[in-house]
Amino acid sequence: MNQLDLSMHQSAEITVACEQTVDGAALLGFSGSIEHRNPGTFLDPLLADLHAQMVKGRISALTADFSGLKFLNSSGIKSLLMWVMWVRDMPARDRYTMEFVYSNDILWQYASFHSISLLARGAVTITERSSAP
Numbered sequence: 307m308n309q310l311d312l313s314m315h316q317s318a319e320i321t322v323a324c325e326q327t328v329d330g331a332a333l334l335g336f337s338g339s340i341e342h343r344n345p346g347t348f349l350d351p352l353l354a355d356l357h358a359q360m361v362k363g364r365i366s367a368l369t370a371d372f373s374g375l376k377f378l379n380s381s382g383i384k385s386l387l388m389w390v391m392w393v394r395d396m397p398a399r400d401r402y403t404m405e406f407v408y409s410n411d412i413l414w415q416y417a418s419f420h421s422i423s424l425l426a427r428g429a430v431t432i433t434e435r436s437s438a439p
Contacts, residue, residue, distance in 0.1 A: 320375070322352065331367040332360060337374030345382035353389040360402050368402055372419070373409035373435040383418050390422055394429035404430040 320338035327333060334356070342348065360368060372378075378386075393401055406422070408415035419432045 320348075324356065326365070330365060331369065332356075332365050334368060334370040335374065336370070336372050339377040340375065340382050341377055341379070343381075345379065346385045349382055349385040350388070353385060357389060357392055361396075361400065366402050367405075369405045369407060371407040371435070372415060373407055373412070375415075376412060378414070378418070383422070387422055387425065390426040390430050394426045401429070405433055406430055407433045407435050410434050410436055 319342065320336065320340050323335045323337075325333050340349075356368075359365075390404065393404055406419050408419045410416065416434070423430050423432045
């Protein structure tokens with residue numbers, strides 16, 4: 307049963323797909339490039355809605371795959387950090403786990419997601435998606 311009502315958001319630059327696995331975890335996939343001057347106008351409401359649905363539906367785990375995202379500026383990274391902080395600041399019993407998957411082929415991803423994981427220690431883990439041999 308899909309408790310999340312976010313199936314897919316798409317613009318000329320980006321696609322964000324969201325689905326729920328059989329075991330109830332949420333999967334979020336980003337692809338494209340977010341080059342908008344203020345990506346928060348798109349990301350902030352999307353992430354706030356996702357967060358509210360995760361909490362309301364008591365969904366315990368989320369994997370966000372950014373490996374298909376070619377570019378995200380610092381304002382977009384700020385939006386992601388804000389989302390992670392919402393989760394970090396929740397009571398532990400209500401918190402959902404977050405895993406961010408990044409590509410080792412896209413240079414900005416490691417530095418950005420590693421920094422987020424350090425700033426929000428315990429709220430998010432990062433996983434490297436290796437390129438195909």
